Amino acid sequence: MTRVIITGAKGRMGQALIACAPQLRDNIQIVGQVNRRDNLAVIIDSSDVVIDFSSKTATLGFVELCAKHKKAIVIGTTGHSDIEKSEITKFKSEIAMVWASNFSLGINTLFWLIQEMARVLDVRYDLEILEMHHRWKKDAPSGTAKTFAEKLNAVRKSQLGVDLVKRHGRDGIVGERQPQEIGVHSIRGGDTVGDHTIIFAGNDERIEVTHKASSRAAFAYGALHAAIWAADQQANGKPGLYDMQDVLKLK
Numbered sequence: 438m439t440r441v442i443i444t445g446a447k448g449r450m451g452q453a454l455i456a457c458a459p460q461l462r463d464n465i466q467i468v469g470q471v472n473r474r475d476n477l478a479v480i481i482d483s484s485d486v487v488i489d490f491s492s493k494t495a496t497l498g499f500v501e502l503c504a505k506h507k508k509a510i511v512i513g514t515t516g517h518s519d520i521e522k523s524e525i526t527k528f529k530s531e532i533a534m535v536w537a538s539n540f541s542l543g544i545n546t547l548f549w550l551i552q553e554m555a556r557v558l559d560v561r562y563d564l565e566i567l568e569m570h571h572r573w574k575k576d577a578p579s580g581t582a583k584t585f586a587e588k589l590n591a592v593r594k595s596q597l598g599v600d601l602v603k604r605h606g607r608d609g610i611v612g613e614r615q616p617q618e619i620g621v622h623s624i625r626g627g628d629t630v631g632d633h634t635i636i637f638a639g640n641d642e643r644i645e646v647t648h649k650a651s652s653r654a655a656f657a658y659g660a661l662h663a664a665i666w667a668a669d670q671q672a673n674g675k676p677g678l679y680d681m682q683d684v685l686k687l688k
Contacts, residue, residue, distance in 0.1 A: 551588060597616060
């Protein structure tokens with residue numbers, strides 16, 4: 438039985454985690470729920486792992502506390518700056534950390550698939566990413582869209598010898614599209630859980646790969662499985678910075 442504390446428990450993802458945990462039966466137990474004015478330090482010793490879906494300003498404090506008490510952590514919060522990411526990842530030698538922009542099985546399979554597609558289709562196909570989320574999402578582009586861009590950049594850099602240049606929308610006389618460009622476009626509206634489309638646009642054909650999440654349960658189940666996996670890594674003395682590709686053995 439893996440004992441879990443959820444930070445940001447009153448948020449949309451926090452509520453999804455709480456609702457989905459009983460479906461895993463004897464594998465997981467929610468032993469604590471932490472919100473803005475609650476003190477994680479009071480209850481952290483009752484857990485094996487913390488799942489953080491709070492806010493980007495709170496993540497570092499939670500990671501520091503987990504490191505102090507030798508507890509694993511799963512991070513689903515997005516929007517961190519490069520400096521914040523650097524501060525958080527300093528603890529990877531002390532505890533097991535699973536940090537992912539998206540926890541769904543489908544999306545993580547696509548992370549692998551679009552890299553294979555980029556290798557086969559190569560620079561003859563232009564790359565564009567389109568994402569849509571609900572009106573309440575605070576950061577843009579989504580963490581998942583950024584991860585898609587990073588995966589594609591890794592392949593295209595080996596093909597072109599340079600990093601991709603991101604275009605967040607185009608306005609005015611911007612000139613012809615260059616091979617090293619990648620469009621990353623964000624739409625916000627309604628209660629959309631999360632839609633992502635990767636476009637490979639060639640001269641004679643266009644391939645669009647789309648993932649649409651109809652419920653946050655897709656992310657919640659993935660995060661709960663990641664928590665079980667991270668707690669096992671911690672218990673077996675395997676600290677490190679991991680992602681869902683590690684959890685799902687897709688690397």
